[in-house]
Amino acid sequence: MTEVHHEDVAAYALGLLSEEEQAAFERHLDGCGLCAGEVGSFAAMGELIKGVHPDDLLPQPADPQVESLLVRRAAAERRRRRFHRSFMTAAACLVVAAGVFLGVSSLTGEPNPDSIHSPARDLLMTGRTYAITDPATGVAGVVGLEDKGWGTHVALELKGVKGPLQCRLTAFGDDGRSEVVASWGVPEKGYGVPGSPDPLVLHGGTSLPQTELNHFTIQTTDGRILATVAV
Template structure:
């Protein structure tokens, strides 16, 4: 049985865990409120270091006080698995330098179909979720919600859609008010279909609070409804 440690939340967010370890940690998240609360903040680190090459970091040694204790411990746990120490150090520095980006970037609504460690994926794991498959379009949608001081953080997973399409996600309140949560383009190969099995993952926000929400609508820009998710 794979042993799980609380400090593995950083390694999970960075994508440093093996498949078996990741599965074990995801089971742990379901019963650990502390880790579940932290994973959303750490999830964006993996996205931040995508464009960082290790050679860019070699000339500069980080100050001891800016390196995250959590990431240091995670790196130590993974040394025996031959994890590259340079990437872990880079992530620690980026957490300090880009803390505001992590907090604000979580509601940009940028599509992220290729990362299981994105903020959208984290929210779909830890937030309140609603799933529906539209019988007409065949599109399967999962909406995840999280309360914020400014409204509601929203994540979307979309499968069974082919393009090319221009789409948007609308949040609709009990009073009929609607807001655009996010908009995106679907390429010809689509998402979550044969030949292109990965789902679309994206996230955004609405000023409507969860108790004010009635449903979400996924539609094309010309008004064709792909799915309606009641909440």
């Protein structure tokens, strides 16, 4: 005959007994109100340890009590949380690294892999745009504008320019004020020309409100005007 102990209530509630032991304990429950009352409590605790993979468990201690099972479950959860935090930290580092790479690429004049969905591209697609064409210099492109609380967000797409040059985009207001919106270097191969068909795309800003803007100039640092666009 299988020997039954009161302590087996936890193992019974968690389904850890053999079929013979389970049958014996069920007979014990018929005459033991104490164990019968505790089965429900231990069964509820059992929900906490469902789905634990054997690999998640710590080495089995000598005394297989519910407390040890819950401790192992808590340890497994802590390991999962540590892994999750480590994973999210690594992902955040990758995002930051990608942002740094894109920023450096735009500053060094290297192709920007995100140029299709860059803030400059978005503005040229959604903002108010003005075309640039100067037959004398061969420079062409588009200026895009959108209102901001601090002034005007400005985007530029530029084609037909060869280097090496140092250039700047300058905004002029109706009152004669002027502000440099952006400055950049043009490599020898140029932008939007045979052999280098991709345009230059960049963005910047001016404190001048869009309603007070008069025109923009694209010029070299030595004062040569490459193009002018009225707004």
